[in-house]
Each structure stands twice: as structure tokens, then as C-alpha cells.
Amino acid sequence: MTKISTGKFSLEDLENVQITINNIVGAIEIKAEEEGIETGPTPKPGVSGLRDWDYKLLSRYQPIYTPVCDQCCYCTYGKCDLGGNKEGACGIDLAAQQSREFLLRVITGAAAHSAHGRHLLHHLIGLHGRDHPIDVGPSNLFAPNTQLVTGIVPRTLGDLEEVVAYVEEQLMQLLSTIHAGQEGSALDFESKALHGGMLDHVGMEVSDIAQISCLGMPKSDPEAPLAEIGMGCIDSTKPVLLVIGHNVAGVTYIMDYMEEQGLNDKIEFAGLCCTAIDMTRYKTDDRSLPRAKVIGSMAKELKMIRSAAPDVIVVDEQCVRPDVLDEAKKLFIPVITTNEKIMYGLPNRSNDSADQIIDDLSSGKEPGALILDFDLLGEVAPRLAMKMAPIRDAKGIKSLPSDEELKKLTSACVQCGACELVCPNNLPIMNAMVAAAEGDITLFEYLHDHCIACGRCDPVCPKDIPILNVIEKAAQKVIREEKGKMRAGRGQISDPEIREEGVNLVMGTTPGIVAMVGCSNYPEGTKDLYTVANEMLQRNYIVVMSGCSAMDLGMYKDEEGQTLYEKYPAKFLAGNLINVGSCVSNSHITGTAIKVAAIFAQRNITGNFEEIADYIMNRIGAVGVAWGAYSQKAAAIGTGCNRLGIPVIVGPHGSKYRRALIGKPYNEEDWKVYDARNGEEMPIPASPEFLLTTAETMEELMPMIAKNCIRPSDNNMGRMIKLTHYIELSQKYLGHLPEDWYKFVRTETDLPLAKREELLKILEQEHGWQIDWKKKKIISGPTMKLDVSAQPTNVKRLCKEGVC
């Protein structure tokens, strides 16, 4: 039988006929077999492919719904009031509607990342060809999410096309279920959401490994260079070229043009959001200094524009405010859109000459231009910035009020409270107005960092006070001092690093990985991130950063003037601080957990999702923290972590994602697994206690992190270390000994060394445990045994044959 391969074929005797074979049924398995790779049971799972695993997760971590809206307005039967969990006209109830809404958030986020990946991949294949090798650093396992989910072991850019195609097809299937009259079960919507989250990590991984391989970004480099960050580091005496978004493809052309034309010192080149991070990664794999500065997260977008400092704004995609063009127009700042996802109604100038475009924009004939040709973009943006700066200077363009105007504006406030009512964080704006009218601007300085610059306050003021501008003007001194350092994203954790640290993670002697990811919608300003990261680093946790959180962390310095990036090393070791990179680099965090299973535990990961997720959930003490999560992408990232058994804590604004997955520690039956050695049921500690939840304050957050790094596989040293941190953080930040600490004790050696005697007394007196005081040993009481050889699993089929 003839063996058919993929490719393009012509048929003899038939002119103008070409057959293209893209995919062959069973090709993944055949290729894996040829390469000696064992494929697990679920390569490229469909929507129901991992449903059994999802149902296991959802039986312990049941959804709790907190609707943002009690109504459904999806079809013309409605609007339907589903309040009180009523059914709407189509038959859907409120719980199912909430899970449908959550699914929609997740696949929207996954689509944003994956479409970003598709765009990048298409672009990079155009430049480098399909055969360009994937090179992400000193690893053999360089696409762990991809390999785990799809069974594909990609070697080249071309191999990634099949991966993206799978993600796209699955996302389309999931999107179709949002339609009226499709799914009716909340739990099945949840399973679909988990599927979407998993796909998100594959899409992100494709994006990042493609750009790392082609754009000279650091490759698993713990010595990736430090970049300048903060509004205060911008030198506005030079022409300022500002980039906003997430997709660095077009921006690299601007950087190359500036380099070629010797403009690096003549133009202040800065970025907002994840494009900024990737600008600092571009061509720094030789550890050269980044050529761009980072301003910060989305919360700085409106503030930066209204500072009037930018002379040109270039936007690409994701987390770019829809009002950028309107705001920029007011300040005569031309806007260039570069990606089909954001075009702002601007004329497509991709086929015009650079001179024509520059003339039209600098004269004000057009407020901006859509330029999809990156060569043209590379030339236009810097040249336009050079031209605009003197024009704008000559016009004396400013946006913020003068000192005198500030006093007048704040005195006009009538204390109606309208601004505070609409403020997402309920900031005390009225008090700050009163104080400022009397010459005290310190309250506004305080508000600056707490304000996410959404601008909702401006239009509701009955006195037309431009409140956001007032905050920014009053906080000028603070803004000028906003100068920090951020380590450029280093990409993946390498295989050798996993080999070195994996055992400590699984045994618990490294107390855990705290992954601080996501956006800037914090409940109490950016400094909480610093406080939490610093505390956990001092306690030897591995702290991993990405995206906006990675940026905001770099804004604070200790008493010696050092940021945490300067203070802590960046290897994958206990007490190290790692920035993996931009939003799409989040895939390396889940990738790290997968690598531990593959490299340390020698598990087969290829197309073997359930077994690996089960391993991660029971053995790897990792907690995700998305303290300022605002976006659909953050929902997708968190949900992808959840399907792998990694718990995630979001800040209080995260309650608006509408649903959490929270366990019930008081239901003892929920906290049992099988011991794969003999198939017997074994009790486990209620940790992770949740898969997704919120915390109210950073003080509450810290002991939650410590507790939820506890895993059944901890050895006694590991459990002692983790329990020590849980108890100490509870005492330090909540002011009490946590009520449930004793539930994690299996033997006296699990007890914190310094408190052992005190805690033994409590165990005896308050919990009725028997203690041998001579030997200081626990005789009876614990519900769990310490058995480091135990093989905890939630999956019956993974028990030794014949015992389950």
C-alpha cells in the first residue's frame, strides 16, 4: 500500500490540477511512533475528550455563581429575568447562563492569545520559512503545553501551524455552544470553559516560542537584561514615540529602522502593556541593553496620553483603550494602527508613500492612519515622531491644568459624590478635592496609584471638572519619581533547571511556586504586588512574574534603592524572582509544572493530559495569583491553570468573572484519592482548597498562598516548612493562629520546629490528640499518615493493574 504524506502533488496527464494534503488521520500517532515517542490516550482532545477529568475536578471544586447580571439578552425571546435561578424563555437557568457567560470570557481570552499567535506565526513564517527551527534555549522539551495537549512535538515554525489549526478549530466548536438552544448543563459549560483554558495555554505557547525563536529574545536566560520602567523615566525633551498593545511583530520594524538610521538616542521609544515587555526582549538574547523603555500597564494608558508627552502613538492589539484616537486627537498626537483587530475607522494607507502619510498626519489633515505594511510602518513612525515633536512644541500643546487652574478646579467641587459612586474602586475623590482646594495635594498623590485611569469620573461631574487630569496634575511629583527596573522576560524554565529544582518542589522543601500574573485592576494600588512578592521571596518561594504584574513589580524599591529584580537572582531556584515575559509567556508557567512531571517524574506527557494534570495537582505546590485580573485573557489563563490542577487566586474585582471553583473542607468524602500502589483510598489535606477564588486583601492573600501550596506528596521536611509559613503568615497578617492548621499534621515532624512544643499542647488540649511527652511524639490523632512512597491519584486507571 502506498504511504501518503502531506504536501502538494500534481497528477500526470492532468494539467492545472494540484492536490494538497494537509492532514492525515492518525498522522500524529504515526510520527510519534517513528520518533519513538509514546502517545498518551488524548492527543488533540475534542470538546468531550477530557470531560471525565473535568467532572472529577468539578465534583470537588463545585462552581459558585455570583452573577454580574441576573438577566439574559442573548436572543429575541428575551430579555429574560433569570433572578432566583429561574429559567428564561429558551429554558436556560441562571446557573447555566452564568457558566455560559464564563465560557464566553474564557474563549474570548483564548482567541485573543491564539489569534495573536496565528498572526505572529504567519508573519514569521513569511520571513524565515516553515523550516526555521524552534529554539527556546537549552531544552529538549520546548513546547510542553503543545506536546501535552496535541501530542505534537514541534521542531519548526511550520510544525506550529498544525497546532494553531487545532486550537482554532476547537475554539470555534466552543463558540458554537454559546448559541441559544445549545448546552443546558452548567457543569458541561464548565467543562467546556476548562477546555478553552487549556487551549489558551497552547495558543500562548505557540506565540511565545515562535517569537523567541525568531526575534532574538532571551532564551531561558536568568541573566536577561534589566529595562527601565515607569512614567518618570520618560525623557519628553526628545520626540516621544509610544507603542501600545501586545503584538510586537510590527514594532520590530520600527526598532530596526531606528537602529539603521541612528535614531536610538534621538527618539524616546517607549511602550505600554505587553508590547512594551516584548520590545525589551527584542534582540536582547546577547544580554545587550533593551532599546525601549516600559511605561507600564493599561492603567497608565490614559495618564500617559493625557500627559501630552507622546508625539506619535502606534497601537497593535489587545488591551488598547478604544478611545486612544479620540484622546490623542485632542492633543494633536497622530495615531497609527497596525493590526486588523484595531483600525479605529482610519484610512488604510498601506499602499501610500511614507512622505504622503507623514505630510497628512503632521499637518492634521488626518488624525491617524492604518498601516499594515510593516516596512512602511518602520519608516513612518520614527520619522513622524521627529517631525511632530517641534510642531507640537511650537503649538504649546498641553493637557494638564496649571497650578492656578488646579486650585480653581478643585474649589469648584460641590461634594455631590457622583465621581465616587461611579469610581470602580470607590476612591475618596471628594476628600482629596477639599484638601487640594486648601493647598494639600497629598490625598491626590495617594489616589494616583490607586486610580486605574478609567476616566469614568470625568463625564459624571456636574461641574465639568476633568477629574483624571486633576489627579494626574496633583500627582506630578510622584509621577516624576516613578522610575524602576524590570528584568526583560527570560522565556521558559529550561530542562536543566527543572532537573535541579524539581525534587525540592515535589517534596515540598521549596515551599512553592507563586505565579503573579495578569492585569492592573488592583483593589488597593500597585504596591501590594511588591509587598506580597517580597514576603514570599524572603520565605524562599519561587516567585514567577509575567505581563502587567511583572511591570508593576518593578516600580518599587527597597530602602537601599533596589527593585526586587535587582535584589533577587532569576534562576528557577527557591527564593528566586523570575520574569517569564509578556502575556503569552504565561504558558511557560504551566509549562514548568508539566516539565516537572516529565523530567523529574519521567512521566510521558505526549497527548497525556489527565495523568499529568493529576500529577501536578497532587504533587506540585504552585499557586497562581492574578491580583489585578481584569481581562478575558486573564480568565482564560487562570482556567487553563485550573484544568492542570493549579489553583488561582484573583483580587476582589475578580468576583466579577461571575464564578469561582471552591471546595468544601468540611465534606471529608471530597478529600480522598487513590494510592496508585494498591488502589486503596487515602485521605488528603484540603489543599488546594479551591481552583479559583478571590481574596479580599493582600493580608488575606498571603496565608492563602502558603496554605494552598501544601500537597499530599510533601515529605515531613516539606510539610514542616509549608506549615510554618502558613502559621506565621496567618499570625502576621490576620492576627491569629489559623483554625485548621492541625488538619495538615500527620506526624510531629510536620510541626514547625520553633513552635513544636506549643503546638503539641494545643493538639492535646484542644483536639484530644494523644502525645508522648517524653519523646515529644504524637501517639494518636492525625487522620492522615505520612508515607512519602504513596502515589496519590484521582484517576483510577492509573492505579497498578488489577488493584483498582
Add this chain to the structure above:
Amino acid sequence: MVDTTKNTTIYTTWGSRSAKPVQPLVAAKLISKAKRPLLVIGADALDSGLIPKAIALGKKGVQIAATGHSMQGLKGHDVNAKYINIHFLATYLCDKDWKGLDGQGSYDLVIFLGHKKYYVNQVLSGLKNFTNIRTLAIDRHYLQNADMSFGNLKTEDHMAALDELISNL
């Protein structure tokens, strides 16, 4: 006497059902008549002068769920307070089999004080739609998703309203 029912402006809407605005005296009667009331004190109570009010309510015999890090302000004041994450609390309250913080059973009235309005409104949304437990918000903001709520109040009026409520328990 403070009129706590006047300003019920909302900044966004969750649905067609809105909390009934209540006066302090009515709130006090509701609490007094409840068989198993639970007072949920949030961390915002720590910086807004509400902790003494929470303690005063606790001393009237109302059990306290201390959320966030509000426990810091409640310890050592001889009140029946226990820490719990508010999202966990909402989950457990939706479970008819939950035995409560003290093992004596769930609650028939849950009272909220010292919370971020956007956060507690989400918690209340869950309770409103998926339980039959009555909820009462005595914060400074009108909380649409409670069954009963104070209106939007200035700080000094809020304090006076709480004093009136406490004195009528």
C-alpha cells in the same frame, strides 16, 4: 435620627430586583428577631472606624464572620468572631448541609458591614439568586443585591445610623 432610605442611587445594575431600603430601627428589629444571625465584617472596617461598631454588635450576641484581615481588629475584644474568606462563606451558605462557623447550623439572616461595595455586591448576588437566606447591608453604600440595605450615606450619617441600630438591639 438619620434617614437611611433616601439615596438609593446605583452606579450599575445587576437586574430588576433591588434591595429594600431600611431605617436603622427596622434593621435592629430584623436582627433581633433572627434566630441565627451572622454579621460579616470586611477588611474595610479596619480603616473606616467601623471596628468599634462591629464589636458593639458582636457584644449584643451576634456571631461574626471576619473576612479579609478584619480579624486584626476583632481579636481580644471578647466577641464570637472567626476568620473566613468571604467567597468561601458565600459557597458554604449555598450548601444546605453546612453547619455554620460554630457547627450549630446555617444562618437565617446575614448582615454585611465594612466591605468594598463592588465585591460584596457580587457575594450578595450569589446569595440572592441561589439561597433563601435573608441579607441585610448596613454599609455606607446602597447595595442593590441585598434584600434590605441602607441607602448611600455620608460617613457621619452612617456612624449615627449604626449607633441607632445598635442601641435598639
